[in-house]
Amino acid sequence: MSEHTRKLDRREFIKLAGALGISVAAGAWVWNEFWAHDDPLGEASAHGGSGPYWAMVIDLGTCIGCERCAFACQATNDTTTGHLWNIVLRDEVTFGKPVFLPRPCMHCEHAPCVEVCPVNATYHREDGIVVMDYQRCIGCRYCMVACPYGARVFNWEERTDENPMVPTWGTIENPRRPRGVAEKCTFCSHRIDAGLERGLRPGYDRSATPACCVICPTEARVFGDLRDPNSPASRKMAGRQAVVLRPELGTKPRVYYLLPT
Amino acid sequence: MLSQIRQRVNLFWVWIAALLAVIAVGAYAVFLIMYKGLVVTNLTDGAPWGLWIILDLSCIGVAAGAFSLSALTYLLGQEQYQPLARVAVFVGILGYSGALMALVLDIGRPDRFWHGWVHWNIHSMLWEVTLCITLYFLVLTLEVFPMVVEMPIFDRFPWLQDLGHRIHRFAPVLAIIGMGLSLLHQSSLGGTYGVVVGRAALFRPTMPLLFIVSAVAGGIAFSVHVTLIVQWITGRLLVPARVLLQAGQLSGAVLLVYLYMRFWDTTAGNYGYVPGRTEAFTTLSAGPFALTFWTWEIFLGGLVAAILLIRARFTGSIALLLTGSGLTVAGLVFNRYHTTLLAFTEPLSVNPPVTDPLITDYTPAWTEWASAFMVIAILVMLFSLGMRYLPAFKGIQVDRPLEERVPRLAQGR
Numbered sequence: 001m002s003e004h005t006r007k008l009d010r011r012e013f014i015k016l017a018g019a020l021g022i023s024v025a026a027g028a029w030v031w032n033e034f035w036a037h038d039d040p041l042g043e044a045s046a047h048g049g050s051g052p053y054w055a056m057v058i059d060l061g062t063c064i065g066c067e068r069c070a071f072a073c074q075a076t077n078d079t080t081t082g083h084l085w086n087i088v089l090r091d092e093v094t095f096g097k098p099v100f101l102p103r104p105c106m107h108c109e110h111a112p113c114v115e116v117c118p119v120n121a122t123y124h125r126e127d128g129i130v131v132m133d134y135q136r137c138i139g140c141r142y143c144m145v146a147c148p149y150g151a152r153v154f155n156w157e158e159r160t161d162e163n164p165m166v167p168t169w170g171t172i173e174n175p176r177r178p179r180g181v182a183e184k185c186t187f188c189s190h191r192i193d194a195g196l197e198r199g200l201r202p203g204y205d206r207s208a209t210p211a212c213c214v215i216c217p218t219e220a221r222v223f224g225d226l227r228d229p230n231s232p233a234s235r236k237m238a239g240r241q242a243v244v245l246r247p248e249l250g251t252k253p254r255v256y257y258l259l260p261t
Numbered sequence: 262m263l264s265q266i267r268q269r270v271n272l273f274w275v276w277i278a279a280l281l282a283v284i285a286v287g288a289y290a291v292f293l294i295m296y297k298g299l300v301v302t303n304l305t306d307g308a309p310w311g312l313w314i315i316l317d318l319s320c321i322g323v324a325a326g327a328f329s330l331s332a333l334t335y336l337l338g339q340e341q342y343q344p345l346a347r348v349a350v351f352v353g354i355l356g357y358s359g360a361l362m363a364l365v366l367d368i369g370r371p372d373r374f375w376h377g378w379v380h381w382n383i384h385s386m387l388w389e390v391t392l393c394i395t396l397y398f399l400v401l402t403l404e405v406f407p408m409v410v411e412m413p414i415f416d417r418f419p420w421l422q423d424l425g426h427r428i429h430r431f432a433p434v435l436a437i438i439g440m441g442l443s444l445l446h447q448s449s450l451g452g453t454y455g456v457v458v459g460r461a462a463l464f465r466p467t468m469p470l471l472f473i474v475s476a477v478a479g480g481i482a483f484s485v486h487v488t489l490i491v492q493w494i495t496g497r498l499l500v501p502a503r504v505l506l507q508a509g510q511l512s513g514a515v516l517l518v519y520l521y522m523r524f525w526d527t528t529a530g531n532y533g534y535v536p537g538r539t540e541a542f543t544t545l546s547a548g549p550f551a552l553t554f555w556t557w558e559i560f561l562g563g564l565v566a567a568i569l570l571i572r573a574r575f576t577g578s579i580a581l582l583l584t585g586s587g588l589t590v591a592g593l594v595f596n597r598y599h600t601t602l603l604a605f606t607e608p609l610s611v612n613p614p615v616t617d618p619l620i621t622d623y624t625p626a627w628t629e630w631a632s633a634f635m636v637i638a639i640l641v642m643l644f645s646l647g648m649r650y651l652p653a654f655k656g657i658q659v660d661r662p663l664e665e666r667v668p669r670l671a672q673g674r
Contacts, residue, residue, distance in 0.1 A: 032635035083306060118388035119373075119380040139299075139369020141309035142387050145604065148459025154309060154369065173275055179298045180369025193383050249458050 014198035017165050021122040045204065046113030051127055052225035054202065054254060057236045058102055061260035062220040067167065069212035069221060073104075075170030076188065078163055082146065083153035085185040086212055094258055102221060104212065105130065105151040106245065106253030113143035113184075122182075124208060128254070137181040144182055148246050149253075151185045159199065170211055186214075187223075187254075203231045272568045272664035273649065280642040287635020299369055301352060305547070308605035308623035311366040316633050318597040320359040320448060320640075321394070322472075325480030327353025328403060328436075328443035335436035344500045345508055345540025346655050348491075350486035354401040357615045358396065359596065362636045367517040372408050384525065386453040393446030403428055408653040448473040462603050467526040471519065471596075478516040479593030482570070485509050486586035489579065496660030505576045509582045513570030516589055519655045520563045544606050550599055556647060558599060562592015 001060045008016065009173040023210040064102035065088055073079065089101040107130045109165060113122050114130060121137035124130055166172055176185045195201070195208020202208040203224025213223040224231030243257040285607075292311030293301045304311050326349035333339045334346045343404050365371045377391035407425035412421050415421050451472025454463040488500050531542045572578075605623060625633075648654050660666075 116385050116387060116456070117382055118385045118391055119376040120382040121376075121380070130469070136376060136380055137370065137374075138373045140367070140387060141369070144306060144309040144557070146457050146459060150307070153306045154299070156304075157298040182369075246459070251458075 012100040023031060032093040035070045038065070042177065047104070053227045054107075054127060054129060054192070054223070055233050056104065056187070056210070056221065056223050056255045057233045057258065058255065059220045059240075059258040060095075060099050060101060061102045061258065063088075063102060064218055065098070065222075066217060069102050069219060070216045071165045071169035072211040073185070074171065075165035075168075076174050077174040077186070078166075078172045079183075080155070080161060081160065081164065083156075085183070096117065097260075099260060101257070102212070103149060103151065103245075104255060106149055106251065106255045107187060108254070109252035110250060112146040112148060112249075112251065114141045117147040118142065125189065128190075129189050129192075130184075131186055131189060132181070132183055134177050134181050134183070136218070139182065141150075141182060148251060149248055152182050155179050156183050162187045169215070173211075201235060219258075264420075266610035272667055273645070276645065277642060278643075280638045282673040283638040284635050284642070285640065287633075289620070291635065293628055294366060294632060295371070301626065303623060303629065305623070310367075310601055310605075311623055312625040312629045313363045314597050315594070315601050316537065316636060316642065317360045317363040317367070318601065319594045321447065321450060322476045322479050322597060323483035324353040324356025324360070325443060325447055325473075325476035326482075326484035327404075327480070328439045329477050329481055330395075330484060331404070332440045335433040336440070341501075341504050342508065345488060345504055346482055348488050348499065349353045349480070350401060350404045351408065351647055351651070351654075352484055352487060352644070354398070354405045354645055356438065357376060357401060358643075359636050359640045360449035361398065362639070366632055366636075373592050381386075381589065382555045383396060385448045386456055389449045390446050390453060391451070393442045397439060397442040398436055402440065404432070404435050404439070408651055411652045412650060414651075416575065432464065443539045444473065447476045454604065457567045457604070460598060460604050463539030463600070464538075465530060467522065467530075468600075471522060471526060472517040473591055474522060475596055478512050478519055479590050481508055481512040481515070482566075482586040482589035482593075485582065486590060486645070488581050489586070491654070492656075494663040495656075496658060496662045497654075497656035498659045498668070499654055499656040502577070502579060504579060505579075506582060509570045509586055511587065513567045513574075516563065516567040516570065516592075520567065521557075522562075538636075541603055541606070545599060545603055549606070550603065553595055554599055557595040558592050561588050562590075562595055566592055573602040 012053045067088050070086050070088055074081070074084055077085055078206060079085050086102060086104045089103055091099045091101055106130065107127070111122075111124070111130050114124060117123075118140060119136055119138055122130060122143055123133070139154070144154060155177050156179075157178050163172065173188075176188070176251055191208055191210060192202045195205060198208075200208040203222065206214045209223050213221045216222075222232040223235050225235055226235030226237075228234060236258070237256060240258045240261075242258055243258060244253040273577035290301075302311070327346075327453065330342050330346035330349040334342045365374060365541045368374065377388055378395070382388050407416075407429040410418075410421045411426040449468035449469070455465055455468030457463045485505050488505060491497075492499055527542065531539055544550060566585050566588035570589065572587055573581035
């Protein structure tokens with residue numbers, strides 16, 4: 001080896017190698033942590049992974065617009081009048097007769113709210129349900145700007161109001177959210193979780209099923225696992241024409257509407 | 262007696278007192294907002310962003326002169342712009358302070374303003390904006406620091422002044438970092454709107470480009486405009502007229518590029534029917550925003566402003582320059598206003614369509630106005646104090662300051 005190439009002594013070489021190793025490790029960590037995930041927004045879990053694919057099926061043909069789903073939701077989740085998680089819209093033109101369209105959160109697979117939240121305060125659970133971390137939300141309301149369905153509401157003030165739907169339409173199961181955070185329908189995830197813990201089957205067992213579906217007097221609105229062909233949701237969908245809202249956006253909602261026949 | 266008082270009253274402090282009065286009213290509004298929550302505003306679930314976001318976007322837009330002129334001076338070697346770049350950097354740090362104040366007012370949980378730094382969502386435009394803005398604020402602080410420690414009261418701390426000199430030697434490095442960060446977040450502010458897939462009026466890939474180009478034009482124009490006003494009031498010459506006219510012409514040229522882009526963005530985007538976007542464009546061009554859109558954003562703040570700015574260079578007219586730069590800034594502010602509010606007047610159509618449109622009407626509440634004016638008054642006050650006391654803006658005294666000119670006029674009456 002010539003004098004020319006031997007510029008590094010051992011100490012320098014070790015230092016250089018160490019520095020290089022540390023930078024590669026740091027780079028790999030950063031890459032792994034932030035970019036290398038196949039699924040950075042948890043969209044595989046948005047798909048429900050291999051577990052149940054929770055979905056809500058709403059039959060526009062049998063919905064009578066009684067709004068009991070909205071009442072039960074307000075009672076169960078303790079929402080404020082005027083800032084409901086579940087509303088019932090009325091469409092008089094599309095089908096030549098009045099049709100009612102209940103609108104909960106769509107729990108999109110490609111949820112715009114999850115994509116835009118600057119602090120990851122809204123995210124997909126393991127089972128694909130889109131939920132909020134009220135302790136993390138900074139209240140910037142970008143999710144409300146981004147939601148294509150207007151499904152998000154804000155806590156504009158500290159809540160002191162009395163819930164007008166309690167006890168007639170249900171009891172409060174979801175604690176009130178603090179002032180200054182966004183909130184939305186959770187598919188009654190607290191009922192699903194508590195039910196599964198007790199060995200119940202969401203969709204089949206009333207106490208493990210979203211309150212809006214339990215109360216529906218015409219069974220226009222059902223919940224269940226679409227991977228289970230016998231679930232109420234699957235059975236309801238079978239042989240019917242199902243649509244989702246604003247399909248052109250590619251959000252892949254988990255709320256399906258059955259067209260009136 | 263009265264004339265004696267009039268003679269002794271210093272107009273500068275009258276001005277500061279007036280600003281303090283505005284700040285006091287705003288402080289009461291801020292107290293209400295913090296105490297009762299955002300319920301005291303007119304923001305709603307349907308129109309969750311309003312006046313504060315317009316203020317925030319405008320502040321950042323007019324602050325773009327800082328990075329543009331720093332880049333011209335230190336990276337492109339156009340040294341003649343240096344005195345204007347100093348004004349622009351000072352305007353810049355104030356603009357970003359204003360933007361941060363507006364955001365703290367706007368978010369529902371100001372106590373969690375730091376969450377963006379801890380809980381990253383690299384897929385969120387707003388997260389990118391948060392990081393870039395706070396980092397760029399640091400860059401601006403470093404750029405302004407040498408100007409502040411030049412003040413005589415810091416003579417007692419020579420090490421501070423020494424540090425200032427050391428930092429100033431890195432001006433080109435700061436200009437590069439500042440330009441990188443600005444190119445990122447000025448555009449991603451447009452992107453914040455541009456990625457909103459659910460609102461056709463906003464969902465356009467052109468949004469980031471329109472934001473950055475209009476900010477460069479508006480930012481340079483704003484620095485020129487305030488320099489002219491300061492020179493008129495103080496009777497000092499901060500920046501040679503030739504440089505101001507040159508900067509004005511540059512701003513006018515960029516504004517023309519912007520108008521060209523805006524023209525194609527608007528026409529190509531609405532040539533055929535695009536659900537939502539076409540309706541939004543009708544709202545903008547023929548609906549409630551038609552007057553401000555055509556008059557302020559397109560005609561006065563766009564075409565007329567560009568022509569005046571370019572013409573000023575050829576005629577050497579300071580009056581044209583003052584008018585043209587002012588109109589450019591107005592056009593920028595109206596653009597941000599239209600962009601923000603247009604989003605929420607477009608009904609969130611669902612398919613099958615619903616006949617209850619989810620349209621929301623929004624006009625700011627007094628609390629929003631008062632707190633917005635408070636932010637502006639704080640910035641104007643800091644700017645006035647800076648122009649009076651910072652050695653960097655001493656300039657050359659060519660006329661008596663306004664506060665000496667006006668009482669003399671009053672006395673003569």
